[in-house]
Amino acid sequence: MPSNRKAPLFRLFSYGRRYRSQILQAAGCSIVNTLMDLAPPVLMGAAIDTLLQQQNSFLSRFGIQNVIHQFFLLAFLTVLIWGLESLSNYGYDLLWRNLAQDIQHDLRLDAYTHLQELEAAYFEDQTTGGLLAILSDDINQLEHFLNRVANDIIQLVSAITILMIGAFVILPPEIALASMLPMPLILVGSLRYQRLLEPRYDRVREQVGDLNARLENNISGINTIKSFTAERYERDRLATESNAYRRNNAKAIRLSAGFIPLIRILVLIGFTTLLVLGGVAAFSGKLAIANYSIALILIQQLLWSLVDLGEIFDSYQRAMASTRRILDLLDTPVQIQTGEIALAQVQGEVKFEQVTFAYPNRNPVLSNLSLHIPAGKTTAIVGATGSGKSTLIKLLLRFYEVNAGNITIDHIDIRDLNLQDLRRNIGLVSQDVFLFHGTVAENITYGTFDAREQDVVMAAKVAEAHEFIEQLPEGYQTIVGERGQKLSGGQRQRLAIARAILKDPPILILDEATSAVDNETEAAIQKSLQVITKNRTTIAIAHRLSTIRHADCIYVMEQGRFMEAGTHEELLSLNGTYANLWAVQSGLSPTQL
Numbered sequence: 001m002p003s004n005r006k007a008p009l010f011r012l013f014s015y016g017r018r019y020r021s022q023i024l025q026a027a028g029c030s031i032v033n034t035l036m037d038l039a040p041p042v043l044m045g046a047a048i049d050t051l052l053q054q055q056n057s058f059l060s061r062f063g064i065q066n067v068i069h070q071f072f073l074l075a076f077l078t079v080l081i082w083g084l085e086s087l088s089n090y091g092y093d094l095l096w097r098n099l100a101q102d103i104q105h106d107l108r109l110d111a112y113t114h115l116q117e118l119e120a121a122y123f124e125d126q127t128t129g130g131l132l133a134i135l136s137d138d139i140n141q142l143e144h145f146l147n148r149v150a151n152d153i154i155q156l157v158s159a160i161t162i163l164m165i166g167a168f169v170i171l172p173p174e175i176a177l178a179s180m181l182p183m184p185l186i187l188v189g190s191l192r193y194q195r196l197l198e199p200r201y202d203r204v205r206e207q208v209g210d211l212n213a214r215l216e217n218n219i220s221g222i223n224t225i226k227s228f229t230a231e232r233y234e235r236d237r238l239a240t241e242s243n244a245y246r247r248n249n250a251k252a253i254r255l256s257a258g259f260i261p262l263i264r265i266l267v268l269i270g271f272t273t274l275l276v277l278g279g280v281a282a283f284s285g286k287l288a289i290a291n292y293s294i295a296l297i298l299i300q301q302l303l304w305s306l307v308d309l310g311e312i313f314d315s316y317q318r319a320m321a322s323t324r325r326i327l328d329l330l331d332t333p334v335q336i337q338t339g340e341i342a343l344a345q346v347q348g349e350v351k352f353e354q355v356t357f358a359y360p361n362r363n364p365v366l367s368n369l370s371l372h373i374p375a376g377k378t379t380a381i382v383g384a385t386g387s388g389k390s391t392l393i394k395l396l397l398r399f400y401e402v403n404a405g406n407i408t409i410d411h412i413d414i415r416d417l418n419l420q421d422l423r424r425n426i427g428l429v430s431q432d433v434f435l436f437h438g439t440v441a442e443n444i445t446y447g448t449f450d451a452r453e454q455d456v457v458m459a460a461k462v463a464e465a466h467e468f469i470e471q472l473p474e475g476y477q478t479i480v481g482e483r484g485q486k487l488s489g490g491q492r493q494r495l496a497i498a499r500a501i502l503k504d505p506p507i508l509i510l511d512e513a514t515s516a517v518d519n520e521t522e523a524a525i526q527k528s529l530q531v532i533t534k535n536r537t538t539i540a541i542a543h544r545l546s547t548i549r550h551a552d553c554i555y556v557m558e559q560g561r562f563m564e565a566g567t568h569e570e571l572l573s574l575n576g577t578y579a580n581l582w583a584v585q586s587g588l589s590p591t592q593l
Helices: 008-055 065-118 120-123 127-169 171-177 180-221 222-227 231-257 259-283 289-331 390-397 420-423 440-444 455-461 466-470 489-503 519-532 566-573 576-588
Strands: 350-358 364-373 379-381 404-409 425-428 507-511 537-542 553-558 561-567
Touching: 008 065, 008 289, 008 364, 008 507, 065 127, 065 289, 127 180, 127 289, 127 561, 127 576, 171 259, 171 379, 171 553, 180 222, 180 231, 180 259, 180 420, 231 259, 259 289, 350 390, 350 553, 364 390, 364 404, 364 561, 379 390, 390 507, 390 537, 425 489, 440 455, 440 489, 455 466, 455 561, 553 566, 553 576, 561 576, 566 576
Parallel strands: 379 537, 379 553, 425 507, 507 537
Antiparallel strands: 350 364, 350 404, 553 561
């Protein structure tokens, strides 16, 4: 992921520009609430001043000479302040929590949308569990920060500002300065702690991703774990990951826990300084007793509120570590950019022209490869595993970008085509079938979401899937389970074929499309495929040569190059690689061909 030196909080503010109005309203309520929280000690000081000074009290300056009336005024102000305090408390709680919900919702959608736009190579370097940790756990950490911690920070900063100004107003400068002496030490120490905590919580968030990756991997492979009786082995591996997470958390906790005792010592120094110096000044008449009382309460409130800095910074660093990971994902550049040309009516002629491609940090898979796939014809590609067959399909769909050369559809470079249009006009049936947790019907209509029920049934019949679907407990409304685990491999394959048939694309790719079905089902599907591939550009990749023997042209691929090409009969007559493969698979000797 990209490295961004900018502080994550500023990056978050930059992202949250659209919420500026909500943030200002929430911050305003937090500041008003702080003011109202600080008002009661002032009222108490005014009450003491009224008792001591009576007609000469501070309130008497406003024309209220009667002591009883002064107390009624104080009572009214108390009710007003408590009402405003309650109202502002409701306001900031409502605004911050709604803001947290809005940002976490939008951030999760933005991150997921951006993730979908990244090229396939990006996912080779990531784990599913790690990405899930960002989209779920990290965003939840940020939500907690916005729910509570953001308000705590604003209230603490505003309280410090107000009380520092107030202290110098009601106290002699030297006493105010002495009582405030610990504050710079507290703030500098807090910033120092923040810098020490930052890398520790970065490691904690990374460990969360590793832990989630382990859990996701093990749950997905639970049947393999059981079949190899590896339960204890996997439990021990999970324990190793969990212990690493616990150790990294413990390092951060040790540092964070030591913060509060240090703060308490500094708070004690500041409060006792005010207690002694202010008391002496009040005794000598240099400081009004009411002001001394107000100062004691406010300074105590201020200094003790700084004790919460430990918890605030702890939550802040956790949230910022998560924010950094989320925004790093959003800042990951999209390598494959969409073109502008829309595909209207596709004939389906495909050309690979001098294409070279290598996966990141690996040797080239394709080298100066050229291939012409005529429109409306069936072209088959065969070859050993790793020869580059499936790579051709990934490049055609622009899951990866070619390193050199170009690929065209109907003489238009696919890099100039709108990416959505390109993929919308290509139907893929892969050997690695992926079904979503949902009903049979939902999986068949995936990508063709507005399909009619009769069209769904027709596609299932063509794919030889209708019969087994009807025998399921709830027919087309049967839940297939995560990744289709309630169905057999052959059943999943037939649903994938039905999905492609329903899409009705001008270009159809069959990547080992019948690899998971039995011979009888394969024969039935092949008969159906002969119908649906007629007058449609079809690219068939296969190991089993019997499935592609009727193709218009068959290419034999070895190590990223085409070694032979022709019809089934023409390739047999060459007595080369294809002929040898056919002999092996059909049980014949080369002399019998």
